Amino acid sequence: MTGALEARLGVRRGAFELDAELVLAPGTVLAVVGRNGAGKSTALATLAGITPLSGGRIVLDGVLLDDGGRGFEPPERRPVGLVLQQPALFPHLTVLDNVAFGLRAAGAGRADAREQAQHALEDQGLGDFTDRRPSQVSGGQAARIALVRALVRRPALLLLDEPLAAIDAELRPALRASIRGVLDSFPGSAIVVTHDVADAEALADEVVVLDSGRVLQRGPLAGLRAEPADPVVTRLLAGAGQDGGSGG
Amino acid sequence: MIAPAVVGGVLLAGPLVALLVRAPWGELGGLLAGPVVLPALGLSFGTAFASTVVCVVLGVPLAAVLAGSDGWPRLLTRVARAVVATPLVLPPVVGGIALLLLLSRTGLLGRPLFAAFGITIPFTTAAVVIAQAFVGLPFLVLSVEGALRGVDPRFAVAAATLGASPWATFLRVTLPLAAPGLAAGAVLSFARALGEFGATITFAGSLPGVTETLPVAAYIALTDDPGSAIAIAVVLVVVALAVLLALRERWLTGLRA
Numbered sequence: 001m002t003g004a005l006e007a008r009l010g011v012r013r014g015a016f017e018l019d020a021e022l023v024l025a026p027g028t029v030l031a032v033v034g035r036n037g038a039g040k041s042t043a044l045a046t047l048a049g050i051t052p053l054s055g056g057r058i059v060l061d062g063v064l065l066d067d068g069g070r071g072f073e074p075p076e077r078r079p080v081g082l083v084l085q086q087p088a089l090f091p092h093l094t095v096l097d098n099v100a101f102g103l104r105a106a107g108a109g110r111a112d113a114r115e116q117a118q119h120a121l122e123d124q125g126l127g128d129f130t131d132r133r134p135s136q137v138s139g140g141q142a143a144r145i146a147l148v149r150a151l152v153r154r155p156a157l158l159l160l161d162e163p164l165a166a167i168d169a170e171l172r173p174a175l176r177a178s179i180r181g182v183l184d185s186f187p188g189s190a191i192v193v194t195h196d197v198a199d200a201e202a203l204a205d206e207v208v209v210l211d212s213g214r215v216l217q218r219g220p221l222a223g224l225r226a227e228p229a230d231p232v233v234t235r236l237l238a239g240a241g242q243d244g245g246s247g248g
Numbered sequence: 249m250i251a252p253a254v255v256g257g258v259l260l261a262g263p264l265v266a267l268l269v270r271a272p273w274g275e276l277g278g279l280l281a282g283p284v285v286l287p288a289l290g291l292s293f294g295t296a297f298a299s300t301v302v303c304v305v306l307g308v309p310l311a312a313v314l315a316g317s318d319g320w321p322r323l324l325t326r327v328a329r330a331v332v333a334t335p336l337v338l339p340p341v342v343g344g345i346a347l348l349l350l351l352s353r354t355g356l357l358g359r360p361l362f363a364a365f366g367i368t369i370p371f372t373t374a375a376v377v378i379a380q381a382f383v384g385l386p387f388l389v390l391s392v393e394g395a396l397r398g399v400d401p402r403f404a405v406a407a408a409t410l411g412a413s414p415w416a417t418f419l420r421v422t423l424p425l426a427a428p429g430l431a432a433g434a435v436l437s438f439a440r441a442l443g444e445f446g447a448t449i450t451f452a453g454s455l456p457g458v459t460e461t462l463p464v465a466a467y468i469a470l471t472d473d474p475g476s477a478i479a480i481a482v483v484l485v486v487v488a489l490a491v492l493l494a495l496r497e498r499w500l501t502g503l504r505a
Contacts, residue, residue, distance in 0.1 A: 049408070049409075050408070050409075074408070075405075076408050076410075076411050076413050077411075078409075080409065082405070082406070082409040084405070084406065086402065088400070088402040088403055090407075090421055092425055092427075101407070101410050101412070102411050105407075105411035105416060153411055
């Protein structure tokens with residue numbers, strides 16, 4: 001099991017300030033819920049190395065990734081996978097070469113990378129799509145391919161930004177179950193950012209409620225429901241099962 | 249409205265019609281293979297191809313730097329973009345004079361070059377390529393910069409989190425996604441190079457087989473050998489039309505991708 005995360009995320013951007021502590025045990029899944037502008041996506045961006053910290057630190061499996069200063073590891077050197085809300089599959093590459101991309105970047109030869117990518121896609125029941133272009137697969141398939149693409153690199157920490165927000169409501173339960181299956185066999189830890197409590201319920205061991213850049217409450221979902229620390233928590237958790245709105 | 253529009257249309261199309269009507273179609277093959285046109289034909293296509301390669305090799309990095317210049321001081325960005333665009337508005341003869349002042353044996357860079365290596369650039373085939381690259385480079389840089397800026401930044405984010413260095417991300421993701429812009433820029437700079445006259449005749453002269461490109465040959469032949477001049481003109485018109493068609497195709501595929 002990998003993915004022990006100890007992070008204090010400090011970011012200042014104009015009037016917005018993120019100051020949140022995130023701690024994950026190896027192999028666990030944390031859901032980060034909050035309203036639009038709560039700082040969820042910014043938190044993911046700092047963990048992935050897209051946005052440098054202005055304060056605090058990120059330590060993953062004992063390795064310092066960012067200390068708000070010189071100790072900044074760029075995204076390509078972090079064992080961190082990121083799946084964006086829009087899967088951002090490379091449109092000029094086939095599905096197979098999209099999945100092989102991370103392996104090639106890590107130095108694998110073309111044939112070797114393609115073979116591993118082929119196996120990874122087949123494991124997820126996506127073996128029929130290898131030769132297609134991203135424009136020729138559905139939104140749900142694209143989301144699953146993006147997940148496979150991030151996982152072939154064997155990251156210690158997987159970040160999912162609103163993985164279901166761009167998917168049609170009637171297709172969400174199936175995709176949610178599919179993501180659940182992937183996370184169950186994933187040895188690292190994961191953070192799922194979502195505005196939909198149904199995602200948190202299905203995917204996560206623990207929930208962090210973020211509001212205005214700060215952690216309002218954290219714990220298992222049942223505990224938060226039983227004893228919400230703030231009216232915002234109550235309101236966010238009441239949205240369970242209702243799919244709507246867009247992430248932020 | 250109609251009358252001036254018709255005059256405008258005639259102004260644009262009339263010269264081309266006249267050229268095609270007066271062209272010595274029967275003798276065209278012989279003229280093109282003749283001693284005036286044939287060396288210029290080979291030289292022109294060779295140098296235009298070489299200068300396009302130079303434009304791509306130098307222009308893509310320049311475009312990448314400009315596309316990433318948003319964090320620079322505004323004045324610096326403006327100056328950089330003005331420098332890149334200057335050859336577009338500069339009279340080509342002025343460009344030729346400026347190149348002489350830089351690269352002639354007494355020039356700013358030409359003097360040390362000659363002193364150290366004995367290299368003389370003006371009035372050589374290399375000078376033709378340099379003159380063409382000078383006038384063609386803005387087309388490539390501006391076209392590629394626009395294409396690079398049009399690439400969704402999420403693809404670069406995805407590539408970085410998949411372990412690709414900034415350099416690998418540029419080569420394998422951003423540049424391929426900007427390929428239609430690169431192709432359009434290359435075609436434009438090739439066309440501009442092929443038609444280059446003013447900077448070439450000033451900086452490289454008109455030595456047959458060495459620096460006498462098609463436009464230069466056409467200008468010189470016009471008094472003694474108008475048939476050859478018209479034959480060259482027909483070739484250049486055909487190339488210009490082919491460029492238009494190629495770009496149209498590019499734009500369409502660019503939109504479809």
